[in-house]
Amino acid sequence: MVLKVWSSGVRAYFASSWNTFDFFVTNASLVDLGNRFRLIVNAVPSNLLQRPITGDIKGLPLFSQWLQAEALASESVLWSAEDQSCSFYLYALPRPWWRFFALSRERTQALPGVPASHVVPVIRVVPMGWISATGVFQHLHLRLLEHAARQVPPPLVCTTLSREDRQIPDSSGRLSAWMQVYLDNWDQARCVPTQQVPDHVGKTGAFQRALQACYAAWGVARAPKKAATSELQGATLGGIVLGSERRAVPAPSKAGRFLGLLEHCLESPPPRRMVAALLGQACYMAQYARPVFIVLHEVWAYATGEAPWTSTVQGELIAFACLLPVMAIRFDQPTSELVTVSDASEEGAGVCA
Numbered sequence: 001m002v003l004k005v006w007s008s009g010v011r012a013y014f015a016s017s018w019n020t021f022d023f024f025v026t027n028a029s030l031v032d033l034g035n036r037f038r039l040i041v042n043a044v045p046s047n048l049l050q051r052p053i054t055g056d057i058k059g060l061p062l063f064s065q066w067l068q069a070e071a072l073a074s075e076s077v078l079w080s081a082e083d084q085s086c087s088f089y090l091y092a093l094p095r096p097w098w099r100f101f102a103l104s105r106e107r108t109q110a111l112p113g114v115p116a117s118h119v120v121p122v123i124r125v126v127p128m129g130w131i132s133a134t135g136v137f138q139h140l141h142l143r144l145l146e147h148a149a150r151q152v153p154p155p156l157v158c159t160t161l162s163r164e165d166r167q168i169p170d171s172s173g174r175l176s177a178w179m180q181v182y183l184d185n186w187d188q189a190r191c192v193p194t195q196q197v198p199d200h201v202g203k204t205g206a207f208q209r210a211l212q213a214c215y216a217a218w219g220v221a222r223a224p225k226k227a228a229t230s231e232l233q234g235a236t237l238g239g240i241v242l243g244s245e246r247r248a249v250p251a252p253s254k255a256g257r258f259l260g261l262l263e264h265c266l267e268s269p270p271p272r273r274m275v276a277a278l279l280g281q282a283c284y285m286a287q288y289a290r291p292v293f294i295v296l297h298e299v300w301a302y303a304t305g306e307a308p309w310t311s312t313v314q315g316e317l318i319a320f321a322c323l324l325p326v327m328a329i330r331f332d333q334p335t336s337e338l339v340t341v342s343d344a345s346e347e348g349a350g351v352c353a
Contacts, residue, residue, distance in 0.1 A: 055135030079234030269309030
């Protein structure tokens with residue numbers, strides 16, 4: 001971005017609405033209320049020499065798996081959460097790995113306790129920017145979860161959402177409680193009778209206590225300000241869980257970014273890459289109510305360069321934006337007793353029974 005501003009000039013750069021949007025999004029991501037910055041190591045040279053360690057990357061959850069949850073009309077959903085503090089800098093790397101994480105510049109001043117011959121700093125922890133960081137870190141957190149699960153009675157351990165494992169319903173035959181691990185975050189949701197909510201709100205559950213004890217035993221720093229203990233509202237994976245309403249919706253910030261980018265896309269015609277970025281955000285939000293995908297047709301062809309910008313394409317994007325209020329995952333969505341089997345064909349034939 002800096003090179004683009006320097007090469008084209010400030011006035012020419014901001015003449016493009018896409019550049020304006022990119023500038024504010026990029027700089028907003030650097031702002032931290034505590035005047036702190038996150039260190040992201042440029043590990044590209046090292047990454048080129050390594051084969052990725054997949055670890056438990058398939059153990060990452062998908063928020064769309066919440067569609068499997070079933071809450072009764074007489075229940076509310078309570079949300080609990082834990083967050084590891086500075087997670088990517090908590091776990092030490094084995095000494096033989098250090099040489100692959102040496103920084104490109106030597107230190108310029110003496111450091112207490114460091115021999116003068118030691119001039120090249122190395123990263124000794126799992127760093128952000130490492131090609132294998134996600135898979136390794138997910139593996140480590142899931143192992144901590146398994147350790148905590150052994151500390152509580154089995155009935156108190158609910159199913160864990162994962163991209164590769166099948167979710168197990170409870171004794172009632174429904175998924176009324178679940179938990180998930182997404183890198184440094186742990187979340188748990190459970191359905192409780194609404195009348196009993198006052199007895200649970202703000203109280204740490206048995207599994208969460210066991211997980212906190214596990215963190216302490218292994219020296220894993222928590223972020224208490226980000227923790228949640230049996231609350232009626234929670235935020236994770238870009239969504240907001242509204243426990244008293246038994247539903248989950250996209251976070252307002254997600255909808256705000258979509259509408260902000262949509263405003264620029266309504267130019268005639270907008271850059272195709274801008275529309276592609278908008279469709280990426282649309283795909284996320286449409287997973288809260290998949291039938292809304294039906295309003296998007298010609299816009300895909302425009303994004304891939306196969307069709308021109310028309311009023312039809314513009315209308316599809318506006319129609320999608322109008323459907324934002326209905327995009328929600330309903331945990332109390334009733335299950336139809338009618339069993340149907342359907343099939344479809346790109347040639348036009350289909351079967352429905």
